[in-house]
Amino acid sequence: MVKRDNAADLMGLLSNGDRDLAAMWVAEVAGSLGSRVGSAELDRELRELYEALVQALRQGAVDVHSEEMSEVRALLAELSRNRARQGFSPSETAISVFALKRVLEPMLENGSADEIPAYLRLARILDGLGLFTIETYTRTRDELITAQAEQLLELSTPVVRLWDGVIAVPLVGTLDSARTQVVMEKLLQALVDTGSEQAIIDITGVPAVDTQVAQHLLKTIVAARLMGAECTVSGISPQIAQTIVALGIEFDGIVTKASLADALKLALRRSGVDMVAHTGTRR
Amino acid sequence: MTAPWTVDEEPRVHPVARSGDLVHVRQVIRVLAQRCGLSLVDQTKLITAASELARNALIYGGGGTVRAGLVEANGRRGVAAVFEDSGPGISDVGQAMTDGWTSGSGLGLGLSGARRLVDDFELSTVPGEGTAVTIVKWAR
């Protein structure tokens, strides 16, 4: 038996005869992913990866961290990131790599005993690539979560103009200290930007408040007053009213209204706007 | 008092000997806050706290120094400042930290208010020897 070098062994496996391993790989992965990735896209992704892998092995790559693997790593990272963004699970992402092992398995049965060590070595390399995939996947998901949390903070606190000189923040969802602080700053800046002297903080969509949040709201209202604007809080639910009283938070001097409509009416009256229903007009 | 954990350079020492120095202290802190990347609101809070503490050192401590610099811990950057005086010290710290209590003619908001404006606040005082207040504001 002639001693062959590692690279040739591995190459031998991957370029086994006339069988289109890449095509079999694509078929295997497509079967496990269903129709959620376009078949043309999958075909392109995996064939590129396959080419790069063969190339890397030919150059003597021994594991995932080899210099020669940089192209493979770049392609895999791209693939993992895409899967993570498209909402695939980590297993569904890693299967793209591991499926190649399964494709190679049947060839062992027909091949010679020499091929077994080569297969095991290749399997180890593929395991490394699989782990690399999962790491990239996790990192991408973490980035996504961080980005979404920031977007949520931005999205969830729109300041809307209801009338000339009247702005409102409709708050929806659970308020925490950080979010309330963002709202506070945005609302106060909006007073300056729009030249509004009336602001309405509508908490109809807020299920509960704690002491800190209530304090932040209170501070916002006092800060607005320092700047020369008046705030009204509307949409306080019975539960929140009970909490505020039970917590002993001083809400004295804060104007509250049951609904946003009532608060708007008050804000308009305060800014000197009269609403008159014309007689004879249908209501 | 141990010096705070400075990032890139030794903290500079600035005198607080007359009321004109307060303006200088506020400018120094503002530059540091901007270099540290604090948000506008956090910058304002920090500078205001520094102004209160520097004025305390001047009025109650008969003058002193401010050491200020950038700090880093747990992957976050911040601005730290130490206000030192060799005045009479504070005999009842609990009382001095209460809103509205003052031994002078101020509003009594200096110490307690400054503490609310920063993230870390540490006061050490020896009656008859002086007072040191260390504050840190971390970038979010």
Place this chain on the structure above:
Amino acid sequence: MSERIPILRIGDTLLVSVQTDLEDQTVLNLQEDLADQIVARSAQGVIIDISALEIVDSFVGRMLATIAAISRMLDARTVVVGMRPAVAITLVELGLSLGGVSTALDLEKGLAKLSRPTSSAPQ
């Protein structure tokens, strides 16, 4: 050597625009000058524009409250205009709510506030 902030007059209103970070002595001078001017020019209102101020600490805050109290005693109304959001948030956190000081978003709204009759009912 300490600076004095110019006090302008428009009709029976005195206008002070604070442009820079203030030394304590300048603040005290302003307080004195305003009291003198209110009487000398029999002013009805005082507007203090702090829109250029990046910092209002308890010393300046107290000056604003004192000026408001003094002018009230001299039968003039004081409106502080243009406080920045960051300054307002900081003052609240500091524990200073400037009770008794009336405020407005900008100079124009401040003048409008002064021209309204004293009873707080709008128009």
